Amino acid sequence: MKNIAVLGSTGSIGKNTLEVVRNLNRNGYPVSVKYISANSNVELLAAQIEEFKPKAAVIFNEASFNDLKSRSLDHKCEILCGQAGINEIASRDDFELVVNALVGFSGLIPTTEAIKHGKDIALANKESLVVAGELIYSMLRGSEAHLLPVDSEHSAILQCLQGEPMKQVTKLILTASGGPFRKFTKEEMPNVTVEQALKHPNWVMGSKITIDSATLMNKGFEIIEAKWLFNIEAENIEVLIHPQSIIHSMVEFSDGSVKAQLGVPDMKVPIQYAFTYPERVRSDFPRMDFKQLKNLTFEEPDLEKFECLKLAYDVIKAGGSYPIVLNGANEAAVELFLKGKIRFIDIPALIKSALDKHENHVSPSLESIVGIDSWSRKFVYEAALELA
Numbered sequence: 001m002k003n004i005a006v007l008g009s010t011g012s013i014g015k016n017t018l019e020v021v022r023n024l025n026r027n028g029y030p031v032s033v034k035y036i037s038a039n040s041n042v043e044l045l046a047a048q049i050e051e052f053k054p055k056a057a058v059i060f061n062e063a064s065f066n067d068l069k070s071r072s073l074d075h076k077c078e079i080l081c082g083q084a085g086i087n088e089i090a091s092r093d094d095f096e097l098v099v100n101a102l103v104g105f106s107g108l109i110p111t112t113e114a115i116k117h118g119k120d121i122a123l124a125n126k127e128s129l130v131v132a133g134e135l136i137y138s139m140l141r142g143s144e145a146h147l148l149p150v151d152s153e154h155s156a157i158l159q160c161l162q163g164e165p166m167k168q169v170t171k172l173i174l175t176a177s178g179g180p181f182r183k184f185t186k187e188e189m190p191n192v193t194v195e196q197a198l199k200h201p202n203w204v205m206g207s208k209i210t211i212d213s214a215t216l217m218n219k220g221f222e223i224i225e226a227k228w229l230f231n232i233e234a235e236n237i238e239v240l241i242h243p244q245s246i247i248h249s250m251v252e253f254s255d256g257s258v259k260a261q262l263g264v265p266d267m268k269v270p271i272q273y274a275f276t277y278p279e280r281v282r283s284d285f286p287r288m289d290f291k292q293l294k295n296l297t298f299e300e301p302d303l304e305k306f307e308c309l310k311l312a313y314d315v316i317k318a319g320g321s322y323p324i325v326l327n328g329a330n331e332a333a334v335e336l337f338l339k340g341k342i343r344f345i346d347i348p349a350l351i352k353s354a355l356d357k358h359e360n361h362v363s364p365s366l367e368s369i370v371g372i373d374s375w376s377r378k379f380v381y382e383a384a385l386e387l388a
């Protein structure tokens with residue numbers, strides 16, 4: 001029996017994770033959900049409590065906490081609130097694996113808490129590695145915890161690397177769909193709407209990562225994520241636009257051979273692999289039908305049109321605390337864009353201003369990471385007022 005906690009169980013990855021749990025239980029691989037968490041979606045969290053019968057549920061928003069507590073559910077479990085609730089469950093010894101499906105910076109402290117308590121982490125929350133890769137890997141060295149990627153690209157790379165020593169790897173190739181604006185001209189970009197940006201061609205995801213995919217910032221984050229997960233220099237990680245999202249990523253080896261992992265775009269596959277790694281378990285998920293495939297195409301990303309990816313490359317070169325600013329400024333700018341307060345093209349402009357103002361810190365502590373994140377958001381909120 002695998003005992004797990006699902007943080008962010010009401011989100012896109014969280015719901016897919018619970019679908020994986022149903023699949024594994026149907027296919028002879030028992031999984032018990034001991035803990036779940038949400039920010040404010042009381043309705044769905046209550047339904048998940050009834051179905052999965054966890055020991056405790058954590059809800060971040062205080063009003064939602066009171067709402068959930070006031071409900072008379074058939075399954076009685078502890079209802080905890082906020083970061084204190086996450087810290088409390090992380091310290092319990094009745095589960096082995098945490099699925100971190102929280103969005104943005106909110107996922108960082110849960111990642112560090114899980115490592116402190118020696119829990120394995122199926123990590124969807126790539127932002128944890130973007131802002132604190134160095135710190136997380138130094139914590140992992142003194143812990144029994146392991147990180148397992150959930151991102152489809154990183155899961156693809158992990159699958160391609162099975163049986164292959166890292167010293168034979170010459171290049172990781174991260175594929176990207178190119179998002180909804182792949183075919184737009186640079187001149188069309190100032191007028192794109194929130195509705196257009198939220199229409200991802202191949203994946204259904206939470207709104208923040210959908211906008212990150214439209215700006216290609218998501219791919220920049222994934223380079224940083226891959227650098228830490230696979231201990232490889234960023235200059236050996238290439239980004240390739242592959243609009244069909246069938247090849248989830250590739251690895252090139254010293255003899256010139258390339259391995260790719262393919263499949264229908266469905267997050268349940270990488271989530272399940274993180275659960276069962278290095279084994280595989282049967283699934284009832286949709287299968288590839290190669291006869292239906294018309295073509296697989298590849299192109300280089302346009303860094304002039306997708307300035308966020310260019311900024312990510314610059315930040316990777318600069319290192320230190322710049323990735324924290326990249327992430328914090330991006331989160332604030334995406335939030336403002338989703339609220340209709342700034343234009344799509346203001347997102348990279350605001351992030352660039354924050355990066356230009358920042359003074360680098362080498363090997364920041366958790367406390368300074370939190371401080372730099374707050375500074376970056378505040379900077380963007382203030383700078384955005386001047387745009388209005």
Ligand SMILES: NC(=O)c1ccc[n+]([C@@H]2O[C@H](COP(=O)([O-])OP(=O)(O)OC[C@H]3O[C@@H](n4cnc5c(N)ncnc54)[C@H](OP(=O)(O)O)[C@@H]3O)[C@@H](O)[C@H]2O)c1
Nearest residue numbers: 008010011012013038039040041102106124125126205206
């Ligand atoms: N979606 C995908 O297909 C996909 C693919 C690869 C990687 N990822 C990564 O997976 C992570 C989750 O993405 P997602 O698309 O699943 O996001 P999402 O749909 O927005 O879900 C986020 C989850 O976190 C909770 N949450 C939001 N803000 C919170 C806060 N401040 N404190 C505590 N909990 C909070 C939400 O609760 P409520 O429901 O109550 O708001 C929800 O359960 C991201 O890091 C993303 O980059 C996602």
